[in-house]
Amino acid sequence: MTLTQLKYVLAIAKAGTINAAAKQLFISQPTLSSAVKELEAELGISLFNRTSKGVEPTADGEEFLSYARQVVMQTDLIEERYLGTAPTKQRFCVSCQHYSFAVEAFVNLIKEHGGSKYDFRIRETQTYEIIEDVSKLRSEVGVLYLNSFNERVIRKTLQDQGLVFSPLFKCKPSVFVGKDNPLAKRPSVTLNDLAPYPRLSYEQGEHNAFYFSEELLATLDRDKDIMVRDRATIFNLIIGLNGYTISTGLINEELNGPNIVAVPLAVDDYMEVGYVTHDEKSLSLFGELYIDALKRCCQAVTWV
Numbered sequence: 655m656t657l658t659q660l661k662y663v664l665a666i667a668k669a670g671t672i673n674a675a676a677k678q679l680f681i682s683q684p685t686l687s688s689a690v691k692e693l694e695a696e697l698g699i700s701l702f703n704r705t706s707k708g709v710e711p712t713a714d715g716e717e718f719l720s721y722a723r724q725v726v727m728q729t730d731l732i733e734e735r736y737l738g739t740a741p742t743k744q745r746f747c748v749s750c751q752h753y754s755f756a757v758e759a760f761v762n763l764i765k766e767h768g769g770s771k772y773d774f775r776i777r778e779t780q781t782y783e784i785i786e787d788v789s790k791l792r793s794e795v796g797v798l799y800l801n802s803f804n805e806r807v808i809r810k811t812l813q814d815q816g817l818v819f820s821p822l823f824k825c826k827p828s829v830f831v832g833k834d835n836p837l838a839k840r841p842s843v844t845l846n847d848l849a850p851y852p853r854l855s856y857e858q859g860e861h862n863a864f865y866f867s868e869e870l871l872a873t874l875d876r877d878k879d880i881m882v883r884d885r886a887t888i889f890n891l892i893i894g895l896n897g898y899t900i901s902t903g904l905i906n907e908e909l910n911g912p913n914i915v916a917v918p919l920a921v922d923d924y925m926e927v928g929y930v931t932h933d934e935k936s937l938s939l940f941g942e943l944y945i946d947a948l949k950r951c952c953q954a955v956t957w958v
Contacts, residue, residue, distance in 0.1 A: 660722040671708035720791030746940035747775040749787040750797035752885040759947035782861035789815035794941040796930035807865040821928040823955040828903030828916040842918040852878040852897040
């Protein structure tokens with residue numbers, strides 16, 4: 655296995671076809687195909703499934719590619735540092751539930767450490783996809799929460815996927831409402847107070863079991879329910895329909911504006927928010943820096 659072969663398979667994964675990758679690498683398609691076959695024979699696995707539209711990584715290929723990216727990235731950094739080559743693109747990816755503070759930490763990471771070239775990615779996505787992303791090494795870090803209802807199932811799922819949960823903070827839940835909502839100036843609200851308003855929740859796709867819900871009390875029946883896919887939509891509906899959603903209460907006004915406010919929710923429950931990492935893979939420098947940025951963004955939280 656050579657560094658060139660690693661770069662070849664990464665180029666194929668990015669291009670989607672062997673022909674397109676060969677053109678980008680300025681080599682012939684047979685040469686590239688032969689290099690991949692030799693690598694697959696050496697590893698004893700298939701890296702790509704060939705389809706009519708091109709190629710896509712196999713499950714083994716996804717895992718191998720994640721390690722290959724790390725090797726190539728570290729090699730580029732060594733060459734940049736000691737051989738004076740041009741700066742390379744820094745790469746990092748995080749998957750998270752729809753938390754403002756996770757985006758704030760991502761912004762701070764780029765501002766402080768992005769450098770002149772970078773390829774950073776943040777995926778605000780469904781709970782199970784976060785777990786799957788980190789398990790398959792598509793993301794280095796995942797951000798999600800546990801509570802008394804979902805903890806057993808989530809921890810079992812993480813364990814089965816070879817992942818570790820590390821707590822950031824444990825807090826009482828709050829609701830996000832619009833600043834003009836009649837509840838916005840209350841010191842706290844009850845479930846009865848919220849009953850007339852639309853409840854907004856994040857849709858979880860095929861893994862839509864209550865245990866994977868981003869919101870507490872997902873099993874509680876409400877007259878008005880709206881499911882959405884992204885945070886911008888949920889904020890628009892909070893303002894436009896006087897809706898609410900249950901979350902940590904952490905929100906960055908500089909990034910999200912002054913129109914959404916957090917009000918403590920008077921329920922006997924908690925949210926333990928933390929980050930998920932792979933048990934068998936060390937974090938890169940940017941993984942460690944992102945976690946540090948997360949911790950700084952969460953300093954205002956009062957633990958319970």
